[in-house]
Amino acid sequence: MAMSLGPLSLVFMLSLIVIPPTLAQNERYRHFLTQHFDANPRGRNDRYCETIMSQRDLTSPCKDVNTFIHGNSNNIKAVCGNNGSPYGGNLRKSNSFFQVTTCTHIGRSPRRPCRYRASAGFRHIVIGCQSGWPVHFDETFIRA
Known part of the structure; x- marks a missing residue:
């Protein structure tokens, strides 16, 4: 007697194809947030930079330049949608x-x-976006 793939097996097989890119995407977004997002900064002076750069593990070796965006992460994500321009x-x-x-x-x-x-x-x-998610912060000077 031949066995056929049931609907549940088909869903499982498809999930193996779809889930890894989604997990990778979420990981890149989390990495972006770790490197460039701080909702409520304490200070915004030299001491703040030295502390947060160390806390975020951006000091091995010392990173030359890093920018932290403050506020709401949903507003940053919206740059990949209707609050951003190409x-x-x-x-x-x-x-x-x-x-x-x-x-x-x-x-x-x-x-x-x-x-x-x-x-x-x-x-x-x-910022650089991938599938609607921020994954890269561009440190360069913004052209007029």
Whole structure:
């Protein structure tokens, strides 16, 4: 007697194909948030940069420049949708300003302890999106 694949088996087989890209996508988004998102910063000065860069494990070696976006993560995600405009390739520029803190390495050595200078302000952000999710922050200067 021949066995046929039942509907449950078919769903399981399809899930093996669909789930891995979804998990990878979520992992890239979580990595983006770890590197570039801080909802409620304490301070926004040099000490803030030195502390958060160390907490987020961005100091082995000392990262040259890193920007943290403050506020609501849903607003950042919306840049990949209706709150963003195409900006070349898969990049999108936010239609609104975001509060940001840019941490710039000022030490001479790439080894710890890492010293950072903070630059706080408001600006449009440019992010790379994949399947509607932020996965890359573009540190470059925004063209007019």
